Amino acid sequence: MSQIPLLDLKAQFETMREEIYEAIRQVVESQYFVLGPVVRKFEESLEQYVGASHAVGCASGTDALILALAALDIGPGDEVVTTPFSFFSTASCAYKVGARPRFVDIDPGSFNMDPEKLAEAIGPRTRAILPVHLFGQCAAMQPILQTAAAHDIPVVEDAAQALGSTYEAPDGGGSGHAGTLGRLGCYSFFPSKNLGGFGDGGAVVTDDEQLAERLRSLRVHGGVQMYHHEDVGWNSRLDALQAAVLAVKLPRLDLWGQGRAENAKRYDALFAESGLVEAGAVRLPRRTGTGRHIFNQYTLRAKDRDRLRAHLNEAGVGHSVYYPVALHQQECFQELGYGEGSFPEAERACAEVLSLPVYPELTPAMLEQVVETIGRFY
Ligand SMILES: Cc1ncc(COP(=O)(O)O)c(C=O)c1O
Structure with a gap:
């Protein structure tokens, strides 16, 4: 009996080896390694693929969540309502902007946030609702979005595991890619993800121009113009080498x-x-x-x-x-x-x-x- 690994990235790599080497070669020849045209081009492909107006590449899925919350000005004294059954970053992102997570139990069938229990977790300090599309299946977005709208609270989707999955509202009230259903959607390009880089990477998508501008600023220390800072941001940029690899993989x-x-x-x-x-x-x-x-x-x-x-x-x-x-x-x-x-x-x-x-x-x-x-x- 042969061994069967949980994941075999080598098998995937074999199907596109030459294309990847060529994409990497081009970045190395250009010597343009952080953000730049290759990253922008990948961001555009991602925008097209998921149907979002803006994609902002960053250093990881964890950073995508942190940047998304920061772009919404969430901070000390605020709460983010999310699921307790997820990867650590789903909750740590709230801490990292000085806020606190508040949990809602899951629906045992889908493993995702139980929309029936969402309203009772919302309090006066709730500043965002953060559903996770766990294992690649969308959370019950229609009821979650309805509850969020009733309380006028933005939804940030943790779509780290769900790039490529879609949601169709049960009553025919619209559909879309995971990550494009709320105000902001966050993806991870960790190697084991659906679209995995050769290291860490992430992105935030949104249709909101102002939020996109804010994200672009926050990922470069809080200033779009170099050495001029409106905010205290992060150093969280997507590398051109990662973007080049991801661009080869996205069509597949x-x-x-x-x-x-x-x-x-x-x-x-x-x-x-x-x-x-x-x-x-x-x-x-x-x-x-x-x-x-x-x-x-x-x-x-x-x-x-x-x-x-x-x-x-x-x-x-x-x-x-x-x-x-x-x-x-x-x-x-x-x-x-x-x-x-x-x-x-x-x-x-x-x-x-x-x-x-x-x-x-x-x-x-x-x-x-x-x-x-x-x-x-x-
Ligand atoms: C649900 C979920 N959220 C967030 C993350 C964080 O992504 P990253 O590892 O790219 O920081 C992951 C990835 O492990 C994840 O599975």
């Missing part, structure tokens, strides 16, 4: 998303055939049916998960737990005063979830091997 993004979605479908069928679903050993990821899920991760719930993990390790099947600890239970957020049981669905998810290899280059035989290996454990 939909194809990769399709490949992952097909693998997800195949997993669903294999697990159903195996009897593991019926036996209650695994619960498969649920599609909300509101748009395109691009499966940045194929994440199921598994009975006796941690012993299953040991079995998968022995069998050489890559996997991971996104995420083992809910954000409200992180040591650094204890001062927020949440305790065990504050968000039972998020906590349950942390104890049950397991992400399996779903990258597009997996063969049908590899998918079968993953499911058979899990079957042997149960």
Whole structure:
């Protein structure tokens, strides 16, 4: 039995090796490494792809979130309402601008913010609502946007895992790419993301010209004109080498998303055939049916998960737990005063979830091997 990694970036690289080397060569020849024409061109391609008026490249997905909150003038005394079941940056970004996160439990089916519980988390200090499109499936944006509008609060989307996924409002009230549905949308180009660079990178998109200007200033120390600062900003720019790589990859993004979605479908069928679903050993990821899920991760719930993990390790099947600890239970957020049981669905998810290899280059035989290996454990 061969080893199956959780993600195989080498397989992807092999499909575009020469194009990437040529793009990198051109940047090296130009000796223009930070922002500049290659970055701007990539930003334009991203604007076109997602359908946003402005894309502003920056140094990471984490910085994209921080810059987005800063552009909205969120700071000390303010609160950002978000989900406790996500990557750390979803909550740390609030801290980094001096604000505090406030959490809303998740819908156990989609793992995303439960829109029914959103209103009760909104208080007089709430200055932004920050839904995450976890694992590549959009949060329930229509009800979230409605609640946000009723309170006149901007929505900042954490679309770090969801570039390429779309949302269709259930009542036909509009659709769009993840990241373009709220006031600002944030992407990560970390190598394992749908569109991954050769290092860190990120971007913020918006249709708001003024916010875009502010973002462009904040990413260069708070001054569009060099050495003149209206704000105290950051050094958070996208490198030309990253942009060059991302520009080669962007035209292939939909194809990769399709490949992952097909693998997800195949997993669903294999697990159903195996009897593991019926036996209650695994619960498969649920599609909300509101748009395109691009499966940045194929994440199921598994009975006796941690012993299953040991079995998968022995069998050489890559996997991971996104995420083992809910954000409200992180040591650094204890001062927020949440305790065990504050968000039972998020906590349950942390104890049950397991992400399996779903990258597009997996063969049908590899998918079968993953499911058979899990079957042997149960
Ligand atoms: C949901 C979510 N938000 C934010 C980030 C932060 O992105 P980055 O690693 O590029 O800083 C990530 C990536 O790990 C993420 O998965």
